[in-house]
Amino acid sequence: MREITPLDLPDMARGAAVLGTGGGGDPYVGRLLAQQALLRHGPVQLVDPAEIDDDAVVIPTAFMGAPTVMLEKLPSGVELTAALQALEQLIGKRAAYTVSIEAGGLNSLIPFVAAAELGLPLIDADGMGRAFPELQMLLPTLGGVAATPMAIADERGNAVSLETVSNGWAERFARGVTIEMGCSAAVSLYVLTGRQVKEHMVHGTMTLCQRLGAAIREAGAEHRDPVAAATEVMGGRVIFRGKIVDVQRGTQGGFARGEAVLEGLADDLGSRMEVAFQNENLVATRDGEVVVSVPDLICLLDTDTGEPVTTETLRYGLRVSVVAAPCDPRWRSTEGLALAGPAYFGYDHEYVPV
Amino acid sequence: MLRLGIDVGGTNTDAVLIDGQRVLAATKAPTTSDVTGGIVTAIGQLREAAGFDPADVAAVMIGTTHFINALVEGTRLAPTAAIRFGLPATSALPPLVDWPVELERTIGGHSYLCHGGHEYDGSRIADFDEREFRDVLDKAAQGGARSFAISSVFSPVNAEFELRAAEIIAEQLPGAPVSLSHEIGRMGLLGRENATIINAALRELAEHVTTGLTETVLGAGIQAPVFLSQNDGTLMDVDHARRYPVATFASGPTNSMRGAAFLSEQSSCAVVDIGGTTTDVGILQNGFPREASTDVAVAGIQTNFRMPDVLSVGIGGGSHVGSGPTPEVGPQSVGYRLTEQALVFGGDQLTATDLAVAAGRADIGDAARVAHLDPAFVRAALDGVAVRIAEVVDRMRLSAEPIPVVAVGGGSILVPDVIDGASVVVRPEHHAVANAIGAAIAEVGGEVDRVFSVEPGRRDAVLDEARQEAVDRTVAAGARPGSVRVVDIEEVPLAYLPGNATRIRVKAVGELSLGGNDA
Numbered sequence: 001m002r003e004i005t006p007l008d009l010p011d012m013a014r015g016a017a018v019l020g021t022g023g024g025g026d027p028y029v030g031r032l033l034a035q036q037a038l039l040r041h042g043p044v045q046l047v048d049p050a051e052i053d054d055d056a057v058v059i060p061t062a063f064m065g066a067p068t069v070m071l072e073k074l075p076s077g078v079e080l081t082a083a084l085q086a087l088e089q090l091i092g093k094r095a096a097y098t099v100s101i102e103a104g105g106l107n108s109l110i111p112f113v114a115a116a117e118l119g120l121p122l123i124d125a126d127g128m129g130r131a132f133p134e135l136q137m138l139l140p141t142l143g144g145v146a147a148t149p150m151a152i153a154d155e156r157g158n159a160v161s162l163e164t165v166s167n168g169w170a171e172r173f174a175r176g177v178t179i180e181m182g183c184s185a186a187v188s189l190y191v192l193t194g195r196q197v198k199e200h201m202v203h204g205t206m207t208l209c210q211r212l213g214a215a216i217r218e219a220g221a222e223h224r225d226p227v228a229a230a231t232e233v234m235g236g237r238v239i240f241r242g243k244i245v246d247v248q249r250g251t252q253g254g255f256a257r258g259e260a261v262l263e264g265l266a267d268d269l270g271s272r273m274e275v276a277f278q279n280e281n282l283v284a285t286r287d288g289e290v291v292v293s294v295p296d297l298i299c300l301l302d303t304d305t306g307e308p309v310t311t312e313t314l315r316y317g318l319r320v321s322v323v324a325a326p327c328d329p330r331w332r333s334t335e336g337l338a339l340a341g342p343a344y345f346g347y348d349h350e351y352v353p354v
Numbered sequence: 355m356l357r358l359g360i361d362v363g364g365t366n367t368d369a370v371l372i373d374g375q376r377v378l379a380a381t382k383a384p385t386t387s388d389v390t391g392g393i394v395t396a397i398g399q400l401r402e403a404a405g406f407d408p409a410d411v412a413a414v415m416i417g418t419t420h421f422i423n424a425l426v427e428g429t430r431l432a433p434t435a436a437i438r439f440g441l442p443a444t445s446a447l448p449p450l451v452d453w454p455v456e457l458e459r460t461i462g463g464h465s466y467l468c469h470g471g472h473e474y475d476g477s478r479i480a481d482f483d484e485r486e487f488r489d490v491l492d493k494a495a496q497g498g499a500r501s502f503a504i505s506s507v508f509s510p511v512n513a514e515f516e517l518r519a520a521e522i523i524a525e526q527l528p529g530a531p532v533s534l535s536h537e538i539g540r541m542g543l544l545g546r547e548n549a550t551i552i553n554a555a556l557r558e559l560a561e562h563v564t565t566g567l568t569e570t571v572l573g574a575g576i577q578a579p580v581f582l583s584q585n586d587g588t589l590m591d592v593d594h595a596r597r598y599p600v601a602t603f604a605s606g607p608t609n610s611m612r613g614a615a616f617l618s619e620q621s622s623c624a625v626v627d628i629g630g631t632t633t634d635v636g637i638l639q640n641g642f643p644r645e646a647s648t649d650v651a652v653a654g655i656q657t658n659f660r661m662p663d664v665l666s667v668g669i670g671g672g673s674h675v676g677s678g679p680t681p682e683v684g685p686q687s688v689g690y691r692l693t694e695q696a697l698v699f700g701g702d703q704l705t706a707t708d709l710a711v712a713a714g715r716a717d718i719g720d721a722a723r724v725a726h727l728d729p730a731f732v733r734a735a736l737d738g739v740a741v742r743i744a745e746v747v748d749r750m751r752l753s754a755e756p757i758p759v760v761a762v763g764g765g766s767i768l769v770p771d772v773i774d775g776a777s778v779v780v781r782p783e784h785h786a787v788a789n790a791i792g793a794a795i796a797e798v799g800g801e802v803d804r805v806f807s808v809e810p811g812r813r814d815a816v817l818d819e820a821r822q823e824a825v826d827r828t829v830a831a832g833a834r835p836g837s838v839r840v841v842d843i844e845e846v847p848l849a850y851l852p853g854n855a856t857r858i859r860v861k862a863v864g865e866l867s868l869g870g871n872d873a
Contacts, residue, residue: 028656029544032447068857069474071542073507077446113446155443182443182473304665304749315844 001051001121003043004206006035009109011213016108017308018212018230018323019205021297023280024104024131025067026310031105033075034112041116046124046206049198052097056194058123059084059095061114062107064135064152064174065184067279068312070106076155079186080114086151086159087188099123099197101138101190103205104131105310122206127190129202129328130297133279135174136167137340139330140190143200150174150189154181202328208233216306226306227321234299236325236354239284239291240273241266241303244318260300260314262322273322275300277311282345284322292324293342293352295331299323324354355412358400358576359794360393361609361787362418365630365689367392368790369400377617379404380787389420389563390570397574408575413866417583417609417793420563421556421599425457425653432501432531432558433462435494436551437487439470439506439515440543443479449505449547454654461555464499466490470515471507474805474855479507482518491526502527503554505535505547511805531557531597538600540803541857545658552655553600560599564592581796581866585659587612587642588799588863591832603652604661609792611636611643611662614760616795617782623758624747624776627788628765630672631687635746636664642841642863667746669739671765672696673706681735683709697723706768709735716767740770748775762788799863800827808854817843817858824860833864 013031100111115122127138147170153159164170178185219229242262264271274285281298300309303319361368371378383395436449449465469480506515513536533554539546582595583605614625621641627634637644643662668685672692676682688695695701697708698719710716712724756777761769762785802824842861
């Protein structure tokens with residue numbers, strides 16, 4: 001167990017946005033929300049999954065919606081606790097811990113708000129080890145944990161609860177409710193036992209985020225290559241360095257789908273890379289050949305500063321490095337690939353690991 | 355048609371007179387604390403040098419770092435109320451949330467939230483509560499606030515709350531300056547709101563400075579309109595600057611880059627601007643500075659201004675030179691005291707300028723005073739400077755293709771004739787006044803940044819609509835219609851939204867219309 005204070009947050013937000021693989025929300029807003037909550041209520045205890053009881057009640061908290069909207073219509077701060085408390089009422093049990101469902105600039109930092117306000121410890125873990133666009137894409141789904149009962153709350157005081165036959169249906173209904181709430185809503189779902197957290201979540205994610213963010217900051221300050229520093233922490237490799245020469249986007253099925261085209265620089269001179277995304281980066285293709293695909297992590301970092309580049313901020317002329325890193329091994333199973341592999345996202349090629 | 359370009363920097367006020375594509379005269383005068391004194395001197399020197407008739411001047415363009423300096427120094431700021439319409443949303447991060455404590459205190463720390471604002475689709479989050487807003491105004495005025503910054507959620511989509519607020523302020527507190535976020539920033543509430551608050555805090559200073567500038571120019575017998583440079587290299591008239599001083603913030607590097615492009619006749623190149631203390635490197639694409647990709651913090655405040663992407667390194671003409679076996683140049687500098695402290699001027703501090711004189715690259719001051727320097731030491735030190743400048747250029751350039759490098763500024767004698775990665779090194783005439791020239795040749799621009807509903811098959815029509823709106827805004831800002839062109843288009847579909855809601859940004863620029871029959 002250790003105490004998290006506002007001083008820990010900038011590194012954590014930066015690292016979380018890297019693991020967010022282009023999605024997962026804006027790290028500046030995420031960091032500020034957590035910072036305000038910690039300043040008001042004091043530090044939050046971060047506990048290792050090994051420290052919690054097997055029968056402890058764990059209730060995750062997150063934001064759902066369009067990242068672009070969340071930059072404008074900021075949260076009131078009451079939605080998160082409202083969603084968590086509505087779920088507590090639904091199941092008739094109190095949460096002993098909260099935890100984040102994914103790694104991302106906003107959603108890794110958001111649980112600090114609920115934790116600080118309700119005095120709950122936060123578990124050093126998450127449900128994906130990265131970010132994915134849909135609610136059912138959690139490792140606990142593979143472990144048979146139901147996403148519902150689930151609660152969705154907005155800043156007006158509305159709270160909607162869902163009970164669905166599968167986690168895929170939870171995504172469909174929750175998406176519709178979120179749109180009605182202004183495309184930004186707080187969710188609480190996947191009630192877990194301590195034992196389920198230990199078995200099905202990715203351990204140590206918050207600490208990894210902080211380490212990753214610190215590595216980028218320190219490398220920059222010491223005039224070392226921040227991209228290389230990040231790559232080392234993730235155990236990945238730099239698969240391309242280039243500049244963005246085209247960004248194509250379209251809205252399909254309610255998601256921002258598109259592709260960034262990079263022209264190689266330095267060692268990659270003369271080559272091209274295409275990175276396809278659906279909120280998160282999905283597939284990287286080099287000169288016509290797929291070199292990495294989901295569920296492995298494909299992260300775009302600013303080549304000079306190492307700062308993560310989210311898909312909303314992709315733009316012409318940006319110099320980026322593409323870093324590929326292995327996903328949690330459970331995503332590489334047959335069931336994992338069925339839930340979040342290339343085929344689910346409509347690609348006809350096999351999974352290509354880094 | 356004569357244009358007068360003036361750059362009011364922290365140390366010098368530069369002035370240039372341009373006739374079409376020709377620089378007729380250029381001068382430098384020390385900047386005075388009232389801003390206008392330096393301008394009077396510079397214009398007087400220009401008249402001596404070029405003997406022009408003030409009646410022949412068609413426009414006066416001024417670039418200044420005065421406003422950004424006021425913010426950085428935390429001086430001359432007005433007590434400001436920051437009022438946001440967003441309740442019941444947004445209360446987790448109220449106005450002024452991430453401001454440096456000192457600056458927040460300087461402007462009075464008046465932060466208020468009211469009900470209202472809009473959803474992404476233009477529907478209201480809550481109705482306008484007039485009583486609530488009037489109570490907030492009373493509180494703010496009693497607390498000493500004199501300038502008002504108004505923001506509202508999704509005001510770039512629907513500005514009705516901000517406009518209604520402005521009406522009520524005009525009625526309740528007549529004459530109080532009001533800054534509205536939808537007129538100042540783009541999407542992203544905190545960045546837009548911060549820019550609006552900064553703008554509000556600068557309104558009193560802007561009133562003072564713009565009045566002074568207008569009177570100074572008139573006092574010199576020049577009847578021509580006065581314009582100020584904006585961050586993106588375009589112009590605004592002096593009345594606009596009075597209301598939007600924040601738009602001048604990054605005009606310094608922008609002007610130096612565009613001036614460099616003009617002088618060297620390069621439209622795509624790296625510009626290396628070496629002053630007394632730092633070297634700033636930026637990239638020009640099609641004659642305009644490339645903008646930074648990430649949000650820019652100004653004086654510790656997060657904003658979403660468009661700013662040129664500039665990389666700085668602590669090397670300048672006044673940089674201290676260490677005396678160790680491997681000579682270190684910078685980052686310490688004698689700055690504007692170069693003419694007192696450098697060896698060639700009789701001082702006792704070895705500076706980068708002394709190296710350039712010793713190497714025979716420049717004829718400044720008394721070369722005899724650096725004759726004792728070991729030529730091998732001088733060469734090693736200058737080679738070290740060249741390597742570091744080349745590294746910065748290399749980090750900034752977008753392609754592996756060698757690009758032209760244009761060296762400007764008083765310290766550009768430190769740039770060698772050959773740089774790794776440079777196709778050519780150009781040192782244009784008048785390079786020391788590139789900023790003032792950049793101001794003189796500025797254009798006017800207009801921008802659209804809004805969420806559009808793009809129905810299937812109508813994308814082209816919607817983009818055309820956005821383009822036309824940007825062009826119309828450019829003309830409204832003073833551009834000659836035939837010269838307006840679209841320079842940037844960006845589409846961002848809003849994830850998960852129905853109706854294919856898409857955020858579209860279009861920027862257009864054009865040549866300044868200076869009256870006559872060409873409009």
